[in-house]
Amino acid sequence: xxxxxxxxxxxxxxxxxxxxxxxxxxxxxxxxxxxxxxxxxxxxxxxxxxxxxxxxxxxxxxxxxxxxxxxxxxxxxxxxxxxxxxxxxxxxxxxxxxxxxxxxxxxxxxxxxxxxxxxxxxxxxxxxxxxxxxxxxxxxxxxxxxxxxxxxxxxxxxxxxxxxxxxxxxxxxxxxxxxxxxxxxxxxxxxxxxxxxxxxxxxxxxxxxxxxxxxxxxxxxxxxxxxxxxxxxxxxxxxxxxxxxxxxxxxxxxxxxxxxxxxxxxxxxxxxxxxxxxxxxxxxxxxxxxxxxxxxxxxxxxxxxxxxxxxxxxxxxxxxxxxxxxxxxxxxxxxxxxxxxxxxxxxxxxxxxxxxxxxxxxxxxxxxxxxxxxxxxxxxxxxxxxxxxxxxxxxxxxxxxxxxxxxxxxxxxxxxxxxxxxxxxxxxxxxxxxxxxxxxxxxxxxxxxxxxxxxxxxxxxxxxxxxxxxxxxxxxxxxxxxxxxxxxxxxxxxxxxxxxxxxxxxxxxxxxxxxxxxxxxxxxxxxxxxxxxxxxxxxxxxxxxxxxxxxxxxxxxxxxxxxxxxxxxxxxxxxxxxxxxxxxxxxxxxxxxxxxxxxxxxxxxxxxxxxxxxxxxxxxxxxxxxxxxxxxxxxxxxxxxxxxxxxxxxxxxxxxxxxxxxxxxxxxxxxxxxxxxxxxxxxxxxxxxxxxxxxxxxxxxxxxxxxxxxxxxxxxxxxxxxxxxxxxxxxxxxxxxxxxxxxxxx
Numbered sequence: 192x193x194x195x196x197x198x199x200x201x202x203x204x205x206x207x208x209x210x211x212x213x214x215x216x217x218x219x220x221x222x223x224x225x226x227x228x229x230x231x232x233x234x235x236x237x238x239x240x241x242x243x244x245x246x247x248x249x250x251x252x253x254x255x256x257x258x259x260x261x262x263x264x265x266x267x268x269x270x271x272x273x274x275x276x277x278x279x280x281x282x283x284x285x286x287x288x289x290x291x292x293x294x295x296x297x298x299x300x301x302x303x304x305x306x307x308x309x310x311x312x313x314x315x316x317x318x319x320x321x322x323x324x325x326x327x328x329x330x331x332x333x334x335x336x337x338x339x340x341x342x343x344x345x346x347x348x349x350x351x352x353x354x355x356x357x358x359x360x361x362x363x364x365x366x367x368x369x370x371x372x373x374x375x376x377x378x379x380x381x382x383x384x385x386x387x388x389x390x391x392x393x394x395x396x397x398x399x400x401x402x403x404x405x406x407x408x409x410x411x412x413x414x415x416x417x418x419x420x421x422x423x424x425x426x427x428x429x430x431x432x433x434x435x436x437x438x439x440x441x442x443x444x445x446x447x448x449x450x451x452x453x454x455x456x457x458x459x460x461x462x463x464x465x466x467x468x469x470x471x472x473x474x475x476x477x478x479x480x481x482x483x484x485x486x487x488x489x490x491x492x493x494x495x496x497x498x499x500x501x502x503x504x505x506x507x508x509x510x511x512x513x514x515x516x517x518x519x520x521x522x523x524x525x526x527x528x529x530x531x532x533x534x535x536x537x538x539x540x541x542x543x544x545x546x547x548x549x550x551x552x553x554x555x556x557x558x559x560x561x562x563x564x565x566x567x568x569x570x571x572x573x574x575x576x577x578x579x580x581x582x583x584x585x586x587x588x589x590x591x592x593x594x595x596x597x598x599x600x601x602x603x604x605x606x607x608x609x610x611x612x613x614x615x616x617x618x619x620x621x622x623x624x625x626x627x628x629x630x631x632x633x634x635x636x637x638x639x640x641x642x643x644x645x646x647x648x649x650x651x652x653x654x655x656x657x658x659x660x661x662x663x664x665x666x667x668x669x670x671x672x673x674x675x676x677x678x679x680x681x682x683x684x685x686x687x688x689x690x691x692x693x694x695x696x697x698x699x700x701x702x703x704x705x706x707x708x709x710x711x712x713x714x715x716x717x718x719x720x721x722x723x724x725x726x727x728x729x730x731x732x733x734x735x736x737x738x739x740x741x742x743x744x745x746x747x748x749x750x751x752x753x754x755x756x757x758x759x760x761x762x763x764x765x766x767x768x769x770x771x772x773x774x775x776x777x778x779x780x781x782x783x784x785x786x787x788x789x790x791x792x793x794x795x796x797x798x799x800x801x802x803x804x805x806x807x808x809x810x811x812x813x814x815x816x817x818x819x820x821x822x823x824x825x826x827x828x829x830x831x832x833x834x835x836x837x838x839x840x841x842x843x844x845x846x847x848x849x850x851x852x853x854x855x856x857x858x859x860x861x862x863x864x865x866x867x868x869x870x871x872x873x874x875x876x877x878x879x880x881x882x883x884x885x886x887x888x889x890x891x892x893x894x895x896x897x898x899x900x901x902x903x904x905x906x907x908x909x910x911x912x913x914x915x916x917x918x919x920x921x922x923x924x925x926x927x928x929x930x931x932x933x934x935x936x937x
Contacts, residue, residue: 192739193665193666193691193692194603194605194607194665194693195605195692195693195694196601196692197602197604198600198602198603203593203602206593206595207595207600207602211600213354217283217351218284220283220284220352221284221285222282222285223282223283225281225283228358231311231315231316231317234309234317235297235298235309235317237357238298238307239298241301255303255593256592256593257304257592257593257594257608258304258354259594259596259597259598260351260597261598262598262636262653262656263286263349263653264639264653265366265639265649265650265651265652266347266367266649267641268289268346270344270346272289273347274289274290274291275290275291275292276290276291277292277312277313278311278312278314278317278318279316281348281360282350283351283352284350284352285350286347286348286349287348287350290347290348291344291345291347292312292344293342294310294311294320294344294345295311295382296308296337296338296340296341296342296343297309297310297311297317297339298339299338299339300338301333302333304323304592304608305321305322305323305324305325305361306321306322306325307320307321307322308337308339308341310343318350318360319353319359319360320337320345321359322336323361323363323652324363324611324612324615324652325365325612326612334408335407335408335409335410335411340384342370342378343368343370344368344369344371345360345362345367346368347367348362349361349362349363363652363653364650364652365616365650365652366619366647366648370414372411372418374418391418392422393422393424393428393432394419396416396418396419396422397415397419397428397435400432400435400436400439403415404435409439409442409443410443412435412436413439413443416432416435417436420432420433420436430466433452433453434452434453434466434469436452437450437452437466437469437470437473440452441473444616444620445620446476446620447477447620447621448620449470450470450474450477461493462489464490464493464497467493468499468500471483471486471490471500471507474486475503475507477621478540478573483507484507487504487507488504491504506537511539513538513541513571514539515541516541517541517543519538519541521718521922522922522924522925524536524538524719524721524922525718525922525924525925528669528719532579532581533577533578533579533720535719536718538721539573540571541570541571541572542570542572542701543563543567543570543571544559544561544567545557545558545701546558546560547704550706550735553760554632554706555704556705556736557569557570557701557705557735558733558735559731559736560732562730562731562732563729563730564726564729565726565727565728565729565879565914565918566725566726566918568724568725569724570701570724571721572701572702572721572722572724574698574699574720574721575614575617575627575699576697576698577610577613577695577697577698577720578605578609578613578695579606580605580694581668591604592605592606592608592609594607599660604694605665610663610697610698611652614659614698615650615655618648619648619650622643627700628700629658631700631703632658632662633658633661636657638654639651660757661757661758662698662703663696664696664697664698664715664722665692665694665695666695666697666722667695668695668719669717669719669920670717670920670921671920671921671922674916674920674929677884677885678884678885697720697722699722702715702724705724705736705737705738706735707739707741707762708737708739708762709743709751709762709766710765710766710822711738711739712726712730712738713726713727713736713737713738714727716918716919717921723922724736724738727879727881727918728878728879728880729878740754740755741754741755743824744824745781746778746781746782746825748770748771765820769816777813781810781813781825784806784825785825785829788803788806788807788829791803792836797840800836800837800845803836804833807826807829810823810825810826811823811826811856813825818856819855819860819880821858822856822858822880823857827856827857828853830849830853831850831853831885831889834848834849834850834853834893835892837849843896843897843900844866844900846893846896847893847896847897847900847901848866850889850890850892851864851865851893853889854886854889855880857881859878859879860876860878860880861874861875861876861877862874862875863875864904866900868901873907874904874907874911887915887916888930890908890911890912890915891912894906912926916929
């Protein structure tokens with residue numbers, strides 16, 4: 192939704208065609224043995240040169256490219272069930288099921304689209320290893336993943352022909368790699384390090400773990416602390432080691448494992464301060480704020496001078512107010528999003544009067560649990576995972592990636608590749624979070640039934656990629672920013688004037704249950720990685736909430752239908768039914784009339800107002816059904832443009848007439864808005880229609896006109912403008928700043 196799909200753009204389509212051709216050529220060698228293997232020395236030398244030159248990281252479009260191969264399942268067999276194989280026995284384009292490789296890294300790693308290194312087996316044969324969807328954001332992290340001397344097992348290895356014609360191992364599933372400490376019994380003697388000795392004591396392992404921790408080598412620190420615990424330490428030492436290991440787990444965002452090491456002991460003796468505070472940190476990061484609050488209270492009862500605990504308690508109470516009552520400082524959110532890069536905000540998810548239920552013929556959906564009013568907050572959700580890409584604003588470069596999916600024949604530009612990495616990493620580190628993602632719609636993809644092997648979570652990267660393709664939301668840094676761009680549109684062309692395809696993207700799990708409807712009754716907006724969903728109409732209890740997957744535009748029914756094929760549905764809302772029944776001759780007439788109106792608007796002459804009125808009347812006549820049933824997308828923006836023209840030429844009565852007409856063309860039913868009226872009759876929206884950003888401007892045009900001919904209605908029009916702004920942007924704190932400057936010279 193709102194991601195930048197370029198599959199239909201000719202140059203990208205040709206790029207996709209060539210990628211598929213290369214894939215087919217590689218697959219034609221399936222089961223073959225490699226021809227003319229390079230020597231160990233040559234492979235290492237070529238790798239070192241590649242790491243220095245950065246070869247292959249960018250494509251012809253000066254963007255990084257990432258290729259998703261045909262899906263294959265993760266290994267679900269225990270290591271004891273697998274048979275060791277060797278590099279010399281590997282066959283091209285083959286997943287060697289039922290086997291594993293024992294490998295050691297012999298070069299410093301490099302990071303392009305994957306973390307790469309040259310590895311050897313026990314026979315000293317070598318091959319490149321590509322580990323996809325690893326963190327590897329900086330040198331210290333990739334060293335921790337595949338630093339020289341790292342020993343690992345690759346389960347059911349996938350040996351392939353790489354894009355540069357060389358041979359290599361590709362690992363897409365995190366759970367297909369098992370790291371072995373140098374002291375593990377499965378490590379050959381000649382690979383073991385001298386500094387690790389079999390007679391090492393509890394204290395030796397603890398000290399070594401502390402050294403690794405100080406050097407930010409947290410995986411190695413965890414291994415040493417684990418080995419220390421295997422040495423039968425005393426109860427006191429065991430407690431200390433577990434606290435240290437928990438801190439390393441927190442550093443690697445394994446919060447569930449940290450909680451396991453920090454099990455709270457409610458015994459009468461004074462609890463350990465570091466253990467309690469660390470437990471609170473882990474709970475906070477898991478968004479378990481109520482439990483976190485209670486632990487922090489215990490910290491402060493026992494250690495009243497703990498300043499970090501006081502600060503954290505204040506933040507936790509704020510998060511609880513958000514989570515349980517929807518009480519947000521939206522101005523603060525906007526300020527944070529403007530400053531932070533990436534704009535990942537420290538705020539909680541609020542689920543308002545909504546519930547997931549079965550939707551007739553559409554799987555699951557989100558429904559209201561009580562009556563709600565237009566503008567009411569239904570959901571304010573923090574992204575499960577969010578990938579930020581600001582390259583659309585950059586003059587050059589940026590961090591966009593072309594993501595090529597061979598099976599779906601699709602190419603997208605943006606941060607989707609990073610989003611896959613973020614989600615699989617989060618699921619792998621905190622397994623209880625996995626169902627939040629795996630329960631989402633994934634089409635016909637058949638996931639493996641095994642969730643854990645050898646005590647390690649099994650994470651299917653291709654399942655995650657499929658879920659992202661169907662549930663991912665593209666988003667701007669803030670919807671206010673998008674709204675301001677829309678205000679710059681040309682007269683009479685208020686729809687589809689701003690590119691709504693975004694490079695930043697994320698998964699908001701609860702919002703993913705909201706089904707599409709062109710005639711939607713809710714609207715999503717973004718502030719950083721927070722999505723706000725507000726009702727665009729007054730809704731009764733038990734009403735299904737809907738919003739756009741692709742926003743409806745003028746005469747774009749065929750385009751919308753094509754977009755919907757991606758999700759496997761066809762919209763049957765009143766708008767789609769009406770457009771499907773409309774003859775091509777009618778569409779042609781509307782197109783001509785809109786072009787005629789645009790020509791007149793360009794001259795912006797008072798004498799042309801009558802001419803525009805005539806054209807708009809002809810446009811209205813092409814719609815046989817009432818606008819309250821079917822919005823008139825070809826008409827409303829022209830009516831708004833005419834209202835602005837009338838106001839500019841000091842014809843406020845006509846401005847009111849055409850401003851109200853614009854609202855009515857989008858399905859609004861308004862009482863007390865037209866003039867003349869009985870004095871004292873209030874302005875009331877009896878029925879809200881299809882929300883558009885420019886309707887905020889429409890209400891403000893009405894407010895300005897009313898101030899001249901019906902002053903008592905001005906305030907009411909401004910309030911409707913404010914509510915519409917809140918729906919489109921997510922908050923109304925910035926309303927006066929935005930529209931006061933434009934309409935009142937503030």
